[in-house]
Amino acid sequence: MIEFRDVSKQFPDGTTAVERFSLILPAHKTTVLVGSSGSGKTTLLRMINRMVDPTTGAVEIDGEDVSRVDAVQLRRRIGYVLQNSGLLPHRKVLDNIATVPLLSGTTKRQARARALELMDTVGLDRSLADRYPSQLSGGQQQRVGVARGLAVDPNILLMDEPFGAVDPIVRADLQRELLRLQRELGKTVVFVTHDIDEAFLLGDQVVILEAAARIAQRGTPAEILASPANDFVADFVGTNRGKRRLTLQQTPGGPILIDADGRPAGVLAEPTAG
Numbered sequence: 001m002i003e004f005r006d007v008s009k010q011f012p013d014g015t016t017a018v019e020r021f022s023l024i025l026p027a028h029k030t031t032v033l034v035g036s037s038g039s040g041k042t043t044l045l046r047m048i049n050r051m052v053d054p055t056t057g058a059v060e061i062d063g064e065d066v067s068r069v070d071a072v073q074l075r076r077r078i079g080y081v082l083q084n085s086g087l088l089p090h091r092k093v094l095d096n097i098a099t100v101p102l103l104s105g106t107t108k109r110q111a112r113a114r115a116l117e118l119m120d121t122v123g124l125d126r127s128l129a130d131r132y133p134s135q136l137s138g139g140q141q142q143r144v145g146v147a148r149g150l151a152v153d154p155n156i157l158l159m160d161e162p163f164g165a166v167d168p169i170v171r172a173d174l175q176r177e178l179l180r181l182q183r184e185l186g187k188t189v190v191f192v193t194h195d196i197d198e199a200f201l202l203g204d205q206v207v208i209l210e211a212a213a214r215i216a217q218r219g220t221p222a223e224i225l226a227s228p229a230n231d232f233v234a235d236f237v238g239t240n241r242g243k244r245r246l247t248l249q250q251t252p253g254g255p256i257l258i259d260a261d262g263r264p265a266g267v268l269a270e271p272t273a274g
């Protein structure tokens, strides 16, 4: 479990990126932080692995204040996946995936064997192992990014707009893969996006943020869709604009809400604890 306790962040130039933010992110679930540009999503994410330290308040992982943990050690045990995959351009796919385990002392042989397994896990053909990132499609690069995030077998996976830079069809593919992966792996995932459809599709818990990371609403996709807390949320999820005439469709994974354009608008899940 990750907990934000009354966290604020003011940058040296005076920008207040986060103001008195408190939230519990349950273990083995996906929490999606969604909000418009500049609402503080990335800042929140980076406070979990200490790439940003709060000005006041604390972030705890399983009850331990992360400020008391060595930042490098912490980052090596938390997976981090970025929009542009953040791959090292002069290293082959396999070596990109194996980078962090190697830094953490795993033998080269073990790290490479594990990297190949991870390629299977994220749906990448092993024949791509010796390519360089520039020789892959955008979607393949993102899969390498996800494999790399999983390479240290982290309990926590931070994902910052990981599918933001790929076209809608590839994006839908990657989203489906992440849902499958998450069913298998059960990581504690923190996912940042500005796309409410993506948030509803992937999130067990969805947190809609206004400026300075003020929580407009927090709940399951079904809870938020059923009763938006205010006009801001209603606008954000599109219920105000008649954009979403929702219908329920049964799928093998459970019922899914489908909007007027046939896009998945949410899943019906058990309410989250806390």
Ligand SMILES: Nc1ncnc2c1ncn2[C@@H]1O[C@H](COP(=O)(O)OP(=O)(O)OP(=O)(O)O)[C@@H](O)[C@H]1O
Residues within 6 Å of the ligand: 011, 012, 013, 015, 016, 017, 035, 036, 037, 038, 039, 040, 041, 042, 043, 044, 194
């Ligand atoms: N290092 C920094 N110094 C000063 N201000 C910063 C710094 N990093 C972020 N900010 C500001 O803090 C606010 C929140 O930024 P953040 O990147 O967390 O937002 P975001 O919701 O992730 O936005 P986006 O969706 O555009 O990535 C913004 O106003 C941003 O300009």
